[in-house]
Amino acid sequence: MHHRAPAPSRRTLLTVSAAAAAAAVTGVSAPAYATSDRTDDRTLERLISRMSLEEKVGQLFVMRVYGHSATAPDQTDIDLNLKEIGVRTAADLVEKYHVGGVIYFAWAHNTRAPHQIADLSNGIQRAALAQPTPVPALISTDQEHGIVCRVGEPATLLPGAMALGAGGSRSDACEAARIAGAELAAVGIRQNYAPVADVNVNPANPVIGVRSFGSDPQAVAGLVASQVKGYQEAGVAATSKHFPGHGDTAVDSHYGLPTISHTREQWAELDAPPFRSAIAAGIDSIMTAHIVVPALDPSEDPATLSRPILTGILREQLGYDGVVVTDSLGMEGVRTKYGDARVPVLALKAGVDQLLNPPSLDVAWNAVLKAVQDGELTEARLDESILRILRLKAKLGLFRRPYVTAAGVDRTVGTRAHLARADRIAEDTTTLLRNEESFLPISRRTHGKVLVVGADPASPSGTTGPPTTTLAAEFSALGFTATALSTGITPTAAKIEEAVAAAAGQDVVVVGTYNVSATSPQRTLVARLVATGVPVVTVAIRNPYDIAQLTGQRATLAAYSWTDVELRAAVRVIAGHARPRGRLPVPVQRADDPTLVLYPVGHGLSYGERN
Template sequence: MPSHTRVRTALSLTAASLLLTCAVPAAGAAHPRDATARVPAASGPGHSDDATLRGRIMKTLRHMSLEEKVGQLFVTYVYGDSADTAAPADVAANRRLHGVDNARQLIEKYHVGGIVYFAWTNNLKNPQQVAALSDGIQHSAAHHRTPVPLTVATDQEHGVVYRLGPPATQFPGAMALGAGRDAGDARTTGLIGGRELRAVGVNQNYAPIADVNVDPANPVIGVRSFGEDPGLVASLAAAQIDGYEHAGVSATAKHFPGHGDTAVDSHTGLPVIDHSREEWERVDAPPFRAAIAAGVDSIMSAHIVVPSLDPSGEPATLSRPILTGLLREELGYDGVIVTDSLEMAGVRQKHTDAEIPVLALKAGADQLLMPPNTAVAYRAVLDAVADGELTEERIDASVYRILRMKFRQGLFENRYTNPSDVSALVGAPHHQAAAQAVSDRTTTLVRDDEDVLPLTPGNRRVLVTGWGATTTAALATALRDRGADTVERETGLSPTAARVEETARAARDQDLVVVATNKAGDHPEQRELVAALQSTGRPVIVIAVRDPYDIAALPGTRTYLATYSYAPVSLESAVRVLHGEIQPQGRLPVTIPGADGTGVLYPYGHGLTTAG
C-alpha cells in the first residue's frame, strides 16, 4: 500500500489538488517513492514494516560493525564542491572541523550516515555540480565494508530560507502559502521542490516548518511558518510533506515540540516556551500530529525549554519526557528524529560537546546533526556504549529507523542521480510557471486608502527604493517591462540620514514611489525613510517583502502590500497586483498588532481587492 494514501485521499477532495496531480508531469525515470510503493511504510501514526522490509533492514544491520552503526547516527557538513576536492581553503576547513581533507575521507573515517549541504561550504554552485557531488558521496559510501547509502540533506524551505538557488525553481515561502490558504499549492511546492532536489541527489529536506508563529516578535521563525492558526499550519504542512515524499525526498517537520512562541533565537540563546500543557495541545501539537498522520519520514527537535512538558530545564533535544514520552509514546511517532544543529547555542548551555550527543540519544533522537567536533562526538558515543551508559540495542533502534528511511526512498536500489533529470527537471519551464501561479495567489493587499491601485497609465516616472539591491532591481525591471521610467535607490536595512534625505530628494522628481521594507520594526531607519518619502506628497506604495507586521512600524502608510517573501516570483506577483493584471487573493495568515505590540491593527484573514 502506498505510504501516504490517507493524506492523498484528504487532499483529493479539493479540485486544486486533483489538477496538481496532472499538472506536474514526471520526467526521466520513475520516482523513487513510486518504485518502492510495494513496501508499506506508514499506517496511521508511526510506521509499520512488513516482513520483507524488516528482513532487509535486519540483514544490513547484522553486517554492520558498532563503529559503522554509530557513524550512521551522524549527519554533518563538509567543505568542497566534489567528494575528492583539493581546493586549499576547503581542505584547511575540513581538517579543522573533521581532521580529514574531503567528503570521501570523512565517510571512510567516521562512516557518517548523512551529509548536509550549504552554500557557505561550497557545496552548491550549480545543479550539475551538486549532482556530481552527491554521486561522489554515494560512490564513496558504496565502497565501504557495509555499503549503506547516505542521506543527503539541506534546508530548502523556499521563501527567505533556501539553499539551492536559481536556476532551481524558487517558490514563495510558508507564510505566503498561508496567505494563499491552498493545500494544493502547498503540495505543489513540495512535489516540484522535491523532484528538483532529488534530481541533484538531495534525498532529505529539512522542511516544512510545523511551528505556529503566534509571536510577531519571533526572531527565528516568522515568515518561515505558515501562520498563527494551528489548523491552517497543520493542513499546509501535511500537504507539503505529501508532495516532498511523493517526489522521493524525506520531509522533516520542525521544530518539535514547537518554536513559534519565542522572542529568543535558539541559534544564540536558549528559549523558554511558557505554554501550559493545554496550550501546547491546542496551539503547537496539531501540525505535528498532522505530519505524523501524513507519514512524515523525519521530525526535527528544537533547542527550547518547555517547563510544562519537562520541568527539568533541559532543551527538548535532550529531553526524554519530550522526545520519547511525548513524541514517541503519546503521539505514536516511530520515524526518524533528527536533532537541530548541535552547534547551536540553545543546546550547549549546560553540557559539554561530548555529553550532548549521548544525552540526545538517551532522550530518543536518531540522527545527530552537525556536532561541533565530529571526532569528539563520535568517540563519545562509542565510549558510552563501552561504558554501558548506552546499550548497543539502543544504537540499533536508531540505526533501524535510519535504514528504514533509506530503504523506503529506494536508495539501496538506486542511490545515484540521473543526468537527464538534472537538465529536464531543475528549473524546468513548467515548474517555473507553477511557482508563479502559486505566488500569484498569495500577495495580500492590506491597505489602499486612496485607491491608488491599480496604477493608471499616467504613473510613468517611478522611484523604486528600500531594502535589497536584488529586490529593488527586480521590482524596477518588472515596472520597466510595463512601460515605467524607473529610478533605483537601494537603501539597505538601516539607511543613514544622508541616504534618507538623498532618496526623498529623488522622490520629488517622480510620479510615484515604490519602497520595499524588510523587518521595519527592527530597523527604525526604515520608518524614517518611509516618513521622508511620504512627506514629498508623492503617492508611496509600501511593499513588505518579508514580515507582514512592518505596517505597524510605518504610521501614515496609505497603500501597503505584503508578499512574505523576496523570491523573484513574489516580486513579480506584487507588480502584477500594482498594475491590475491579477487581483490580490492573499489573506493575512497572522494578526498584525499595533505598534506597541498590543491590540489588533489588522485581523487574521484580512485582505483587500482592487477596483480594477
C-alpha cells in the same frame, strides 16, 4: 573488539538490477547487495549485524562538509575541512567516520549549480558504497523556500511558508512541495528539513516568523500535511520542525536557549496540531527544537535532550515511530547546559535517531563510541535508531537507485512549467493590506516613472537580487521607467536625503521595508518620502507587521520574502497584471497598543474594496 556477523545467505540477498543500471550510467560499481523499496526489517537487521561498532556510530551522524566536489574541492574548502572536521574531502569524511548522511549548505559551497550538486551527491554515494558495509548516504538540506533556501537558481524558487499561509490553498502548498521535492531528488538530495510546523503566535519571534505558515494551529496543520504529501510523493523525506513547537519564542535558539511558557493544555491546543497532522500524513522525519518547555519536562533540559518530550510525548503519546533528527548541534540552544561531548549521548538517550551537524564531529563521534564501550548506551539502542534510518533509506529507494543522472537533472530542475507555476502560486499569496482611495493598481499612463528604494538584505541562495533591483527590473519588464536605489535596512541620514532627492519628478515611490521597529530609521525614510507629495507604496519584504509602524503611504502590500518570485508577483499586483488574493495568516497588532489588533487574520483587500 567488535566482530562481524556472518554474511547473509544467498536467499537474503536482494536484486541489484536497478543499482547496476545506475552504475552503468555513473561508472560506479553497484554495491555487493541492495535492498528493495519494500525491504522487511529482517533484511535490514541482517545488514546492521554486519556493521562494526564504528560503522554503527557513523550511521547516526549527518554532517556538513565544505566543497563542490566529493573528491576534488577547492583548496580553501580543503583547508576548512581540515580545520573543522579533520578530513580533506567529503569522500574522506565518509571513509573516516562512516557518516550516514551529509547536509548541504550554500555557504559550504555545496550547491553552486544543479549538475555540480548531482555530481557531488554521486561522489558521496560512491564513498558510502565503498565502505566495508556499503550503505547509501542520506543527503539532506534546508530548502524551506522563502527566506531559507540552500539550492538557488536555476532551480525553481517558490513562496515560503507564510506566503503559502496567506494564499491559503492546500493544493498550492502540496504542488509547491512536489515541485521542490522533484528538483531536490533530481540532484540527489533525498531529505528536506521542511515543512516548518511551528505556529507563529509571537510576532516578536526572531527565528521563525515568516518560516511559519501562520498563527492558526488548524490552518498550519492542514498546510503542513499538504506539504508532507507533496514532498514525499516526489521521493523526498519531509521533516516537520521544530518539535515540540518553536513558535512562541522571543529568543533565537541559534544564539541562546528559549523557554516556552505554555501549559500542557496550551501546548496541546497551539503547538501540537501541526505535528499530529504531519504524523497522520505519514511524515518520514521530525526535527527537534533546542527549547525548554517546563510544562512538558520539569528538568528544563532542551527538548532535543529530553526523554519525557521525545520518547514520552512524541513516541508514546503521539505514536510516532519515524526518524527523529536533532536541529543542528552547533547551535547555542543545545550547548548551554551540557558540553559538546555529552549532547549527542543525551540526545540518543532521549530518543533521537540522527545527530545533525555537531560543532566537532570527532568529539561527538567518539563520545557516542565511548558511551557504548562504557555501557552507558547499549549497542541495541544504536541498532534501534539505525533500523529507522535504514527503513527510510530503503523507502526512498536508495539501496536500489543510489545515483542520479545528468538527464534527470535536465528534465526536472528549473523547467519552464515549474517556473510558471511558481509565479502563479506567488501571485495568489501577495496580500494587499492598505489601498487608500483605490490608488492601486497603477498604470504606465498615469504612473509611468517609478523609483524603487528600500532595504536590501542578503539574498537567499541563488536569487538574482538585491530586492530593489529585482523590483525595478520587473517594473521595467512591464513597460514602466524604473530606477533602483538601495537605502539599506538602517538607512543613514545621507541615504534618506539621497532618496528624497531622487523622488523628485517620479510618479510613484515603492519602498521595500524589512522588519520595521519603533526605532527604525526606515520609518523616517517613509515619512520623508511621503512628505515629498509623491505617492508612496510600501512592500513588506519579510514580516507583514511593518504596516503598524508606518503612516501616510497610499498602499501597503505584504510579500513575506525578498526572493525573486515573491517580489515579481508583488510588482505584477501593483501594476494590475495580477489581482491580490492573499489574506493575512497572522494578526497585525497596533504599534501603540499591542493588545489591540490593527488587521486580523484573514484581512486582505481585493481591487475595488475599501480599506
